[in-house]
Amino acid sequence: MNGMTNEPTGNLTSAGGSHYPWHSPTWQQIVNQQRRGRLAHAYLFTGLPDTGRHQFVISVAHYVLCEADKSAHNEACGQCRQCLLFAKGYHPDVLQVQPEDGSRAIKIDQVRQIADHVQQTSNQASATKVIIIQPAEALGTAAANSLLKSLEEPPGKALFLLIADSGDRLLATIRSRCQNVSLPSPSFSDTQAWLATMSAADSDTLASAAALAPQQPFAALRMLEEGVPAWREILTEKLTSLRQGEESVTEVARFCEKQPVAHAINLMTELCTHQVRSLAVEPQGRTSAQIRQLLKLQREIYRVSAQQESTSNPNLLMSLEYLLSQWQELPPGR
Numbered sequence: 001m002n003g004m005t006n007e008p009t010g011n012l013t014s015a016g017g018s019h020y021p022w023h024s025p026t027w028q029q030i031v032n033q034q035r036r037g038r039l040a041h042a043y044l045f046t047g048l049p050d051t052g053r054h055q056f057v058i059s060v061a062h063y064v065l066c067e068a069d070k071s072a073h074n075e076a077c078g079q080c081r082q083c084l085l086f087a088k089g090y091h092p093d094v095l096q097v098q099p100e101d102g103s104r105a106i107k108i109d110q111v112r113q114i115a116d117h118v119q120q121t122s123n124q125a126s127a128t129k130v131i132i133i134q135p136a137e138a139l140g141t142a143a144a145n146s147l148l149k150s151l152e153e154p155p156g157k158a159l160f161l162l163i164a165d166s167g168d169r170l171l172a173t174i175r176s177r178c179q180n181v182s183l184p185s186p187s188f189s190d191t192q193a194w195l196a197t198m199s200a201a202d203s204d205t206l207a208s209a210a211a212l213a214p215q216q217p218f219a220a221l222r223m224l225e226e227g228v229p230a231w232r233e234i235l236t237e238k239l240t241s242l243r244q245g246e247e248s249v250t251e252v253a254r255f256c257e258k259q260p261v262a263h264a265i266n267l268m269t270e271l272c273t274h275q276v277r278s279l280a281v282e283p284q285g286r287t288s289a290q291i292r293q294l295l296k297l298q299r300e301i302y303r304v305s306a307q308q309e310s311t312s313n314p315n316l317l318m319s320l321e322y323l324l325s326q327w328q329e330l331p332p333g334r
């Protein structure tokens with residue numbers, strides 16, 4: 001994954017406080033609160049990963065810290081001392097709390113650092129200290145309870161910005177101490193339009209990429225860069241050839257191995273579903289045996305897929321060969 005376009009989560013570069021087009025209504029809501037002096041002291045932003053939600057939150061931090069006159073600026077000015085710090089990718093008043101060292105959890109020690117951060121002498125006398133916590137789901141019970149204390153009695157002038165997929169897995173007490181803001185995901189056409197600004201691929205390829213990761217434009221872009229849409233097109237043809245006996249199970253399995261196995265499994269699932277749907281509208285009797293066979297294959301695909309996700313880590317090539325040999329047994333079709 002490294003080197004590819006992941007939704008940035010590390011540094012603070014927010015290019016003058018920019019956010020993505022699909023976040024504009026929410027952005028305006030925050031701007032209005034700031035202008036009226038009604039900014040909450042803690043926010044919980046919920047939304048799908050790979051939608052630019054971290055960028056949005058960085059932009060909020062940037063906008064709040066920017067020294068320009070907010071009544072004249074809808075975004076950070078990009079020129080003041082604070083903005084120049086942001087442009088360097090580091091701002092002393094912003095603390096980012098996220099799992100460290102390959103851990104999936106935010107540790108209690110990291111939460112304890114928040115109080116120190118807020119009490120530290122700021123780079124400017126009256127500055128707000130911003131604490132970004134992502135993903136908030138990574139807070140264990142002890143860490144969450146420790147955070148709760150800071151949320152209840154902020155140790156100074158602090159703005160807490162929490163990011164989560166949904167609030168469901170958070171302590172209700174954390175949720176209730178934050179203003180909950182749901183971040184919208186882009187529509188299919190928004191995703192396609194945005195991908196077109198990021199990639200030189202033709203519109204069909206962009207549409208396939210957008211369809212592969214509905215509402216998650218960064219995931220779609222990543223797949224585009226990894227050549228997944230083009231790869232799937234070739235695999236679709238190979239699966240047809242397999243059923244027609246023009247290609248062998250081993251050949252197709254080797255081709256599948258060139259991408260994460262989930263991509264091949266997802267494609268087979270889609271193709272099965274598509275065929276079941278198209279058979280279901282045809283007269284009964286002639287097709288019911290085929291449908292049964294497809295549904296049986298689909299169950300096998302789910303089983304192998306679950307195996308892949310579990311820790312048992314079975315032999316990939318063997319699993320693929322097994323599925324493909326089942327696929328080969330299907331009667332010839334479209």
Ligand SMILES: [Zn+2]
Binds near residue numbers: 066067078079082
């Ligand atoms: Zn500024």
